[in-house]
Amino acid sequence: MSILVVGTVAFDHVKTPFDERANVLAGAATYFAIAASFFTQVSIVGIVGNDFTAEHERIFDVRGIDLSGLERRKDGKSFRWTGEYGYDFNTRTTLDTQLNVFADFQPRISPAQQEIPYLFLGNAHPSLQRDVRQQSRARLTAMDTMDFWIQGTPNELRETLRCVDLLIINDEEARQLARDPNIIRAAKAIMALGPKRLIVKRGEYGATLFGEDSFFAIPGFPQENVVDPTGAGDTFAGGVMGYLAATGSRLDEESLRKAMIYGSVMASFTIEAFGTERLLALTREEINERYRQFKTMTYFDGIEHSF
């Protein structure tokens, strides 16, 4: 089953202590769509400016991603983001965010896109996310958000949270959103706002799944080769939703747990290079091999006899 994603298609300027890249094709919808395209058909709803060229378009074509919902504007630039990492790749500083053509984007999704069963509201203005949610007849909706929107548009964000099934969000942002430094209490408070399930992303430390009465946690894939963590969160979400859509799953515990492993596997590849470079070179066999490694890494048996 296919997925509709709304979010930024952007150009990033990324600085790490070791290297720097400007004008990298990125954005929440880009990372999400490329990751999910390894599992199922993906359509993007978004907007780009006159800096988006035929060469950029080809990247999506290669992955079979439908861009019929990508509005192209001649009179401005695409969303642009500049961020910097310190030696701790788990935290980053946003140096600049330019909404550009994204500022007054009013998405209209086609009748065919309204019927797409899985919807991901990627990082974007929460009112825009809700607008797309209201136009869609999806049977499962997940969303992401970030500090920029939690601080800048808190009321709109609460409205949007009311109409989603699953929230996938960073650890720090979950605590910020709930205004509670304890993640267990924060998770409960967030689920009381609307989402039935919550996945908290914890960078290199993995991810945690919360339900009303359930808890599941996975480590991050032990990765020695981290070049640029940008996009890991969106790639993770692409792997999660890609697996759920490919298997026609809803929010059952077993499917969500496997989906989280696929999310982590996909994210572990993204961080090996700047932008989408590593994802674009990925093979199905590499994905499956890392999934198997994850299984070996986290397996432990029950207690058979007492000692």
Ligand code: AMP
């Ligand atoms: P992440 O997966 O969290 O590392 O997401 C990084 C991507 O999000 C970058 O490629 C940025 O272009 C994009 N981004 C940064 N800030 C925002 C924002 N406020 N809204 C939407 N997308 C953003």
